[in-house]
Amino acid sequence: MAQAQAHHDEHPTGISRWLFTTNHKDIGTLYLILSLIMFFVGGAMALVIRAELWQPGLQIVDPHFFNQMTTMHALIMVFGVVMPAFVGFANWQIPMMLGAPDMALPRMNNWSFWILPFAFTLLGSTLFLQGQGGAPSAGWTLYPPLATQGGMGTDFAILSIHMLGISSVLGAINIVVTILNMRAPGMTLMKMPLFVWTWLITAYLLLAVMPVFAGAVTMLLADRHFGTHFFDAAGGGDPVLWQHVFWFFGHPEVYILILPAFGLASQIIPTFARKPLFGYDSMVYASASIAFLSFIVWAHHMFTVGMPAAGELFFMYATMLIAVPTGVKVFNWVSTMWRGSMTFETPMLFAVAFVFLFTIGGLSGLMLAIAPADFQYHDTYFVVAHFHYVLVSGAIFAILGGTYYWLPKWTGHMYNETLGKWHFWLTAIGFNLAFFPQHFLGLAGMPRRIPDYALQFTEFNQWSTVGAFILGFAQLLFVYVVWQAAKGGQKATSQVWEGADGLEWTLPSPPPYHSFATPPKIK
Amino acid sequence: MAGRAPRQPARGRNARVAERNRRLTAKLAAAALLMFGFGFALVPLYDVFCEITGLNGKTGRAEAETLAARVDASRWVTVEFTGSTAQGLPWEFRPMQKKLRVHPGQTTVANYYVRNTAAEPIVGRAVPSVTPGAAAAHFKKIECFCFSEQTLRPGEAREMPVRFVVDPELAAGVATVTLSYTFFNTDPAQAKRYGGDGQAPVVDHDQHRAHAGPAAAGG
Ligand code: HEM
Ligand SMILES: [Cu+2]
Numbered sequence: 233m234a235q236a237q238a239h240h241d242e243h244p245t246g247i248s249r250w251l252f253t254t255n256h257k258d259i260g261t262l263y264l265i266l267s268l269i270m271f272f273v274g275g276a277m278a279l280v281i282r283a284e285l286w287q288p289g290l291q292i293v294d295p296h297f298f299n300q301m302t303t304m305h306a307l308i309m310v311f312g313v314v315m316p317a318f319v320g321f322a323n324w325q326i327p328m329m330l331g332a333p334d335m336a337l338p339r340m341n342n343w344s345f346w347i348l349p350f351a352f353t354l355l356g357s358t359l360f361l362q363g364q365g366g367a368p369s370a371g372w373t374l375y376p377p378l379a380t381q382g383g384m385g386t387d388f389a390i391l392s393i394h395m396l397g398i399s400s401v402l403g404a405i406n407i408v409v410t411i412l413n414m415r416a417p418g419m420t421l422m423k424m425p426l427f428v429w430t431w432l433i434t435a436y437l438l439l440a441v442m443p444v445f446a447g448a449v450t451m452l453l454a455d456r457h458f459g460t461h462f463f464d465a466a467g468g469g470d471p472v473l474w475q476h477v478f479w480f481f482g483h484p485e486v487y488i489l490i491l492p493a494f495g496l497a498s499q500i501i502p503t504f505a506r507k508p509l510f511g512y513d514s515m516v517y518a519s520a521s522i523a524f525l526s527f528i529v530w531a532h533h534m535f536t537v538g539m540p541a542a543g544e545l546f547f548m549y550a551t552m553l554i555a556v557p558t559g560v561k562v563f564n565w566v567s568t569m570w571r572g573s574m575t576f577e578t579p580m581l582f583a584v585a586f587v588f589l590f591t592i593g594g595l596s597g598l599m600l601a602i603a604p605a606d607f608q609y610h611d612t613y614f615v616v617a618h619f620h621y622v623l624v625s626g627a628i629f630a631i632l633g634g635t636y637y638w639l640p641k642w643t644g645h646m647y648n649e650t651l652g653k654w655h656f657w658l659t660a661i662g663f664n665l666a667f668f669p670q671h672f673l674g675l676a677g678m679p680r681r682i683p684d685y686a687l688q689f690t691e692f693n694q695w696s697t698v699g700a701f702i703l704g705f706a707q708l709l710f711v712y713v714v715w716q717a718a719k720g721g722q723k724a725t726s727q728v729w730e731g732a733d734g735l736e737w738t739l740p741s742p743p744p745y746h747s748f749a750t751p752p753k754i755k
Numbered sequence: 756m757a758g759r760a761p762r763q764p765a766r767g768r769n770a771r772v773a774e775r776n777r778r779l780t781a782k783l784a785a786a787a788l789l790m791f792g793f794g795f796a797l798v799p800l801y802d803v804f805c806e807i808t809g810l811n812g813k814t815g816r817a818e819a820e821t822l823a824a825r826v827d828a829s830r831w832v833t834v835e836f837t838g839s840t841a842q843g844l845p846w847e848f849r850p851m852q853k854k855l856r857v858h859p860g861q862t863t864v865a866n867y868y869v870r871n872t873a874a875e876p877i878v879g880r881a882v883p884s885v886t887p888g889a890a891a892a893h894f895k896k897i898e899c900f901c902f903s904e905q906t907l908r909p910g911e912a913r914e915m916p917v918r919f920v921v922d923p924e925l926a927a928g929v930a931t932v933t934l935s936y937t938f939f940n941t942d943p944a945q946a947k948r949y950g951g952d953g954q955a956p957v958v959d960h961d962q963h964r965a966h967a968g969p970a971a972a973g974g
Pocket of ligand 1: 373486487489490532533551552554555558593594595596597598600601602606609610611615618619622623626627
């Protein structure tokens with residue numbers, strides 16, 4: 233044991249430190265860096281899309297490449313940015329928040345990270361195979377018959393999805409085991425910080441649906457190459473079956489992309505409102521009910537495939553039901569702020585914007601949930617506006633806010649607050665300028681995933697493009713702020729924020745390599 | 756939890772935690788594997804569900820006895836016809852009548868026209884679909900060109916009949932039923948030129964497993 237301990241503490245340097253690390257903080261950092269790089273890759277693709285949509289007609293890219301951009305942008309943002317960022321936060325924070333020395337399965341942890349760069353290299357390499365059909369272009373939802381017809385880019389995408397799935401499942405197992413088995417004595421489940429709770433629920437969602445997605449893309453691969461006809465009407469299959477299986481994964485997946493963000497907001501808001509989280513128990517139960525309900529609403533993505541009225545009604549009401557626990561959360565965050573002594577440091581700005589803008593996304597979701605209305609909105613820019621309000625101002629804002637929140641803890645230095653605020657405001661303004669007009673474009677009938685559009689949509693598209701470029705370039709400022717804090721600056725205290733509460737704030741900033749070698753006392 | 760002394764000897768505690776971790780990991784991995792299987796199980800589950808409920812455009816096939824079925828002369832149903840070819844198949848294919856008004860229970864014949872515009876013979880198969888999906892189980896084809904493959908010589912044109920009955924059980928609210936066909940190339944050797952993956956379509960003779968054609972999939 234003594235030997236094992238010594239081995240554990242040995243601290244390789246240089247590249248091998250990162251390749252072979254089993255330390256939760258190192259792995260957390262790797263996940264976050266990967267996510268940041270992919271954020272710029274996916275963002276560059278978004279800017280290609282927005283540049284092409286600057287005016288009607290085809291100017292910059294041909295339609296096939298445009299379709300590759302929309303597909304790759306979505307795959308990268310979902311699997312390469314939001315999910316790895318959340319896992320990065322989980323790695324850094326969960327052991328510290330629970331009073332554990334490290335994650336439960338450190339070697340598996342290393343593996344689940346290092347699969348990712350290979351998966352994204354595989355996926356990204358398709359962009360250089362333009363002669364063979366280029367990157368996947370059937371949309372991130374990979375609907376057949378398009379997805380069964382495309383070039384080999386789709387096969388690469390399928391294999392990289394398998395790798396991403398393995399990584400996510402391993403990561404999820406690790407997180408569940410850590411949370412259930414590694415808590416310090418006295419840290420009961422109902423004392424856990426909300427970020428840990430939302431991650432526990434997310435991890436179960438991942439375990440339940442990532443394998444289903446892996447199965448679905450396996451069937452797609454078989455249809456493409458091994459002569460099966462799961463989704464091929466000519467062979468007795470059914471393309472609508474794909475949609476059912478995909479969305480059985482897809483809807484829980486969107487909650488995978490938001491629940492940890494709920495957790496982040498629930499950490500940040502009480503700190504800067506200087507009040508404990510309002511309605512902790514109801515937050516836990518609301519998260520769990522959202523996760524449960526997410527399994528029975530999938531067909532709200534397919535209201536227009538020709539379901540019988542009973543099906544339309546069931547999925548419509550079930551979807552609306554999700555708004556109830558979601559509303560509980562929003563009201564709890566607002567109540568936490570109510571009469572708090574609030575200050576608006578950058579993390580809080582992002583968190584407040586999160587609550588406000590995510591709610592707009594939730595409300596447009598409710599509009600989409602109305603089956604007869606969705607016949608009009610489906611596959612228009614209204615849907616695009618909806619999911620960017622929940623994903624950018626939801627997930628991404630929470631990630632940015634969370635980064636500012638814990639950056640002093642991670643690096644030991646305060647970041648530049650003035651630049652942080654600049655970053656926030658440019659991001660918030662750019663974001664709303666980019667996506668708010670898309671609601672109107674969609675209501676007026678502009679279809680999504682099309683490189684050209686009717687003349688009357690020009691002006692709003694130009695607003696949107698201007699906003700997108702502001703949003704995109706503002707993120708360079710973020711990189712600068714993070715870089716600056718990592719290099720040096722004003723020393724951070726252990727507590728960092730006056731109102732911060734929780735075990736991670738009892739450790740020095742930056743925390744020791746092994747978080748809690750002896751379990752802390754829980755009050 | 757609270758009962759455990761915080762200062763246990765490190766070895767005992769670590770070993771016990773490691774053992775619990777291993778067991779929980781195994782359980783969770785098994786759950787993930789199970790869900791992988793569940794993804795595939797959704798395929799037969801979906802088929803069974805569609806069969807029981809008659810959803811998703813599966814059309815029934817009736818034998819000649821249905822000819823003796825009771826005709827409900829008090830009611831009219833409009834049957835509309837459409838036809839298209841899958842991407843790449845150089846056939847001209849269309850219904851010869853846009854719609855027919857029929858009584859439930861009455862046996863009716865409709866005709867489709869098809870012509871091979873290519874310079875070589877092509878083998879194709881038509882996959883039927885009926886909307887609204889809920890009506891599909893009550894739309895019975897007695898004889899149909901879709902029951903077998905069609906081989907067309909270069910330039911050959913053909914009129915093809917479909918003989919059908921609308922079951923009097925059809926829900927009262929349904930006044931219009933649309934029958935659509937999509938023709939697919941079925942010869943693997945020609946798949947490169949004429950699309951399809953060239954696999955012979957599997958058409959189950961009791962119940963066509965071909966539900967929605969690609970046209971329907973687009974929503
Ligand atoms: C109150 C909660 C919500 C409701 C009622 C809701 C409802 C809907 C509906 C009905 C659609 C389908 C629209 C269509 O395609 O016609 C949709 C699409 C979508 N939603 Fe939501 N939603 C909610 C929250 C969320 C959240 C929290 C996320 C993710 C963070 C999310 C992400 C998405 C995405 C990505 C799509 C589009 C998928 C695609 O077709 O590519 N939604 N939503
Ligand atoms: Cu959904």
